[in-house]
Amino acid sequence: MIELKSIxxxxxxxxxxxxxxxxxxxxxxxxxIGTNGAGKxxxxxxxxxxxxxxxxxxxxxxxxxxxxxxxxxxxxxxPDNTWFLPNSTPAQMAxxxxxxxxxxxxxxxxxxxxxxxxxxxxxxxxxxxxMKRQTAVLLGICTGAKYLLCDExxxxxxxxxxxxVKSLFALExxxxxxxxxxxxHNLRELEDICDHVGLLHRGGMLFSENLEExxxxxxxxxxxxxxxxxxxxxxxxxxxxxxxKRGSMIMIVARGxxxxxxxxxxxxxxxxxxxxxxxLEEIFISETEVAGYDIKDLLL
Numbered sequence: 001m002i003e004l005k006s007i008x009x010x011x012x013x014x015x016x017x018x019x020x021x022x023x024x025x026x027x028x029x030x031x032x033i034g035t036n037g038a039g040k041x042x043x044x045x046x047x048x049x050x051x052x053x054x055x056x057x058x059x060x061x062x063x064x065x066x067x068x069x070x071x072x073x074x075x076x077x078x079p080d081n082t083w084f085l086p087n088s089t090p091a092q093m094a095x096x097x098x099x100x101x102x103x104x105x106x107x108x109x110x111x112x113x114x115x116x117x118x119x120x121x122x123x124x125x126x127x128x129x130x131m132k133r134q135t136a137v138l139l140g141i142c143t144g145a146k147y148l149l150c151d152e153x154x155x156x157x158x159x160x161x162x163x164x165v166k167s168l169f170a171l172e173x174x175x176x177x178x179x180x181x182x183x184x185h186n187l188r189e190l191e192d193i194c195d196h197v198g199l200l201h202r203g204g205m206l207f208s209e210n211l212e213e214x215x216x217x218x219x220x221x222x223x224x225x226x227x228x229x230x231x232x233x234x235x236x237x238x239x240x241x242x243x244x245k246r247g248s249m250i251m252i253v254a255r256g257x258x259x260x261x262x263x264x265x266x267x268x269x270x271x272x273x274x275x276x277x278x279x280l281e282e283i284f285i286s287e288t289e290v291a292g293y294d295i296k297d298l299l300l
Contacts, residue, residue, distance in 0.1 A: 001026055002047060002147065002181070007056030009042055009203075016042040018203035019056070024181060024196075026146075027173055031190040032183040033284070034200035040183035041080060043200065044149045047181070048077035060147070076101070076145035080152040082136045084124045090135050091120040094142070101143040109142040112168075116161065130156040137165055141172060148180045154189040166193045191280040199284060214283050219261050220253045223273035230268040237264050242282070253282055 002024035009017040017039045024030045032040050045051040046058055049065040049072050058064065060071045084093055090113055098104040113120050116134055124132060133156045140148045154162050172178040184190055190197065198208035218241065225231050226248050235243060235252075238261060242253040248271070254261050258275055265273050 001059075001061065002179075003057075003059040003062075004043075004047075005057040005059070007046060007053040007058060009039075009046060009051065009054055015203050017046070017053070020200075020203065020205050022198055022205050022208045024179065026177060026179050028179065028195040029169055029173075029193055030179070030181045031194035031197040032181065032200055033185070033187060033190065033197055034183075035185055038185075038200040039203040040185075040200055041151050042203075044077060044151050044181065044183055047147075048072070048075050048149055050077065073101070074146040075149065076140045076143045076147070077149045078136050078140050078151065078153060080155065082132045084132070084135075086125075088124055089121050090118060090124065090139075093124070093135070093139060097139055097143060101145065103144040105142045105144060109138055112138045112142070116164065128156075130158060130161065133157055134161055134165075137168075141168055144176075146177050146179060148178070150180065150182045152184055153180075153182045154184065154193075155186075162189070162193075169193065187279070187281045187284065197280070211280070211283075215278055216257060218253065218255055218278060218283050219258050220251065220276045220278045220282065221261055221265055221273065222249065222251050222276050223265055224248050224271040225250055225268060226271065227268075234265065234268050251276075253278070 004020055004022045007017055007020050008015070020039075020043065032043065034040050042051065046053055047060075047065065049068065052066045058066070060074065063071050065071045065075070085096060088096070091110070094104065094106050094109050098106065110120055113135070116138070118127075118131060118135060124135065127135065133153075137150065137153060140150070154165070157165065169178075169180050182190060182194065194211055196208065196210050199206040225234065231245075231250065238252060239255040240252055241255060244251045262273070262275065
């Protein structure tokens with residue numbers, strides 16, 4: 001487990017991370033979401049032990065991470081600007097990683113490169129941005145590190161490759177003690193991969209929630225009602241987050257379980273009603289409004 005206890009980090013007048021507290025449990029894919037400048041990169045660098053918090057404490061499996069080589073050996077940090085040795089190839093980078101991670105699985109790395117059609121002997125400087133990101137993620141997975149920290153880890157990956165990486169993460173979690181932490185400003189990149197998400201804003205964690213639990217308690221309903229009195233009654237009885245009306249078609253995002261909401265909707269005798277898939281962005285809109293923040297100031 002990663003424990004973040006009231007951590008602070010300043011760079012001159014900039015308060016990059018402000019009294020942040022959160023726990024990241026083992027065996028789950030944790031997404032850190034926030035706008036550019038919210039403190040995501042600084043947070044990951046502190047978790048990796050690259051930066052030391054000005055105040056507070058970071059514990060990895062109960063031990064401090066900063067200046068602790070044994071704890072750091074359980075962590076692999078992939079920064080947003082992928083870095084490779086000058087003029088190196090993927091195969092050469094595997095040899096380099098093996099110096100710091102003796103259990104690096106070279107055979108598996110080369111096999112995964114082949115499956116993603118990445119040439120192990122081609123100069124990495126000739127790779128596209130997406131190809132470089134794929135290579136970096138594969139290097140991270142094959143280190144065997146317990147914690148894989150990815151800063152903008154899916155930036156530049158096409159949907160098919162993102163799905164392949166998601167499957168790799170799931171396989172790792174099934175087969176060993178593995179916890180990926182992925183920071184991004186793009187909600188859609190993380191929606192189909194994260195078990196748990198935390199929203200970072202102005203250096204602090206607004207909230208940290210299990211994604212499925214969040215989806216369970218916020219739902220989107222579409223229905224057709226022609227009676228204005230029943231529409232008004234429906235809106236009063238539901239805990240409405242968002243409401244749109246086009247003709248007789250109504251779309252409502254409301255707090256509550258699917259059963260609770262549909263029971264109220266059906267009591268108004270709608271011509272038609274259905275539950276629609278709810279995006280991660282819509283969930284965060286509802287949660288940030290509860291916290292008293294304007295979503296336009298938080299998310300792109």
